[in-house]
Amino acid sequence: MKHTLRQVFHSSKFLVGFIIFLLILLTIWIYPFFNPGNPLEMIGVGTFARPGSYVSLYDALNTSTETLRLADADDKRLDKLLSDTDRISMLDWFDSAGVDVGDLDIEDTDTLLDLWFANYSSDLKPAGMTNAKRNYYKRLNNSLMQVRAADTLTITDVDEATGDPVTKGTVTKTDYVNIGQVANVKRLPLGTDNFGRDVLKELVSATGTSIIIGLIAGVVATLIGLTLGLLAGYVGGLADDIIMFITNIFTVIPSFVLLILISYSIGQEQRGASVVAIVIGFTSWTWTARSVRSQVISLRNRDHVNLSKLSGHSLVRIIATDILPYIASYVVMAFILQVSSGILSEAQLSLLGLGPKTTVTPTLGLMMNWAMLYSAHTNGSWWAYFPVILTITLISFSLNLMNTGLDQVFNPTLRD
């Protein structure tokens, strides 16, 4: 036993897979200590905030400033406010509004802005322009105004008695605050999703749930497959015929179709994560049952089993001590694959909208589902789905690597 374990951990493939998987587990365990709270909390009001650090503007204004005169500040400001795509969009607007711009060089910021302020009006409704597009130009216009704004911004309040504006303070272009002194800075390394949730926090929690779903599905599938395989293989006869008949039925019907049908019939309300996991396990045991059966058939006539029978050992004891240890390595390998395919099945089911109930816990599949429903893939919000895909890939990769490693140890013919 000890010897086998040592051999397993000497396999580099297994080790790499194991370490990756362990790191994933470790992250799931440790991350909530740094970022506690409900992963489904909607912190953002808008949808799909970009990844990055968010500084509270209110707190920044109330933070004492330093004056820094930086030579490239103006250029940077302009770059942020007026990107290349914005410039091209402006040209498009001129086009659709029928403004003749001649041979305008879009790199010539001053001319471009002059033309823009001369012609743009938010009331103008060029033919064929969608509402979304017009809103975009409105936002663009607002930010362009800042480019031309004066060096000093005045912050005003309203006098309650008279309704007159009262100057509260001013902000100049050379005022800087130290981010460390701003009371509220929120780091969102993976931005927010369509509901305004912190994607990273959600992802970590979803990874945990998905792994648990995979484990439950794997345990269920392995237990059913192992029990049926052992019974069919060892007892044989009528038991074998009946079990193989059932197994064949389950094999002929594609398990995913079965999975869809069962999930659908259970209904959204009853589909908790664990129910989905059990259903997945229940539809994916046939492969284990078949292979366990064939292994047991070749084992049951071995003389060490005969010797055990002659020694008067019970059926249970013979199965537990003379059969199971011989197929244990095999069952572990099958289990690892079941876990991996359980995670994938959950993702597939959720993509179809047949995954676990959406309000309690996030799963990797549900995150994909939400991202798709809110067209993250078409509006360029890569952070809402790409990290999820990457995580699923990483989990399956590590599990399959472990499996290959085990295979090389236990089936030495494959060893190179």
Place this chain on the structure above:
Amino acid sequence: MSEARERRDYTDGPLCLSGRNVTKVFGLGEKKTVAVDHVDFDFHEGEFVSIVGESGSGKTTLSKMLLGLLNSSEGEIFFEGKPRDISTGRRKREYWKGIQAIFQDPFSSFNVFHKIDSVLLDCINMRGGRSLSREKKIELMTEACSFVNLKFAELTNKYPFELSGGQMQRLMIARIFLLKPRILLADEPTSMVDACSRATILDMLLDLRDETGMTIIFITHDIGLAYYISDTVYIMEHGRFVESGRADTVILNPKAAYTKRLISDVPKIHEEWDLSTVDLKAE
């Protein structure tokens, strides 16, 4: 074998195992193999029976049927004079209480996950020695190992697969000295043991037989060895018993051509030693 051994006659004791028309057919149709073909036999209590035959003649198949590990296709086996009934698991376990086996292939006879100690301890427990003190158990195991020229101290904490084939066979025989079964089916139990140890081990087995009245069914392809140690021999060819009877009668006066061939195939060195009285050219 020691010349001094007084040969008590065990061949007319009460019946232990007998069979009529016992047959085993493997496979169906084209691939059908008749491994054991309508054999009759009568083994008596305390008898040392050898079944001799070439490779593939059906010896192992017959012994598996005798052990109740393989169902016969036809015919009936009698146990202590009555038809043997092992149709249920409980009856099987009852039948197996007094029967033990040494299987042909020592490499597949041990559970590779159990240490040698637990193999032997299991035997002591089976004989009701569970409550013995640790020292007593070790003493018993050491003694059993010494019967087969093994040193228990060298084997303890090892796994069976760490032993050589011959050592495994001897360990298998050591179990018999702990278990002292009523019936022993030994399928070429010493095929990998050196000639010197073999003589001692078989001698010890005969002593055990004399002591406990154990019936030994000994399977071998070595007719010279069978002549030495058995009371009765059965000669098996292609699943049939072509000849049977008291060892000296059969081997000194073989009737069947097959038996003669088996005897003539024994290397010369044996012939000089113990088959000098066989006149092969007489017939």
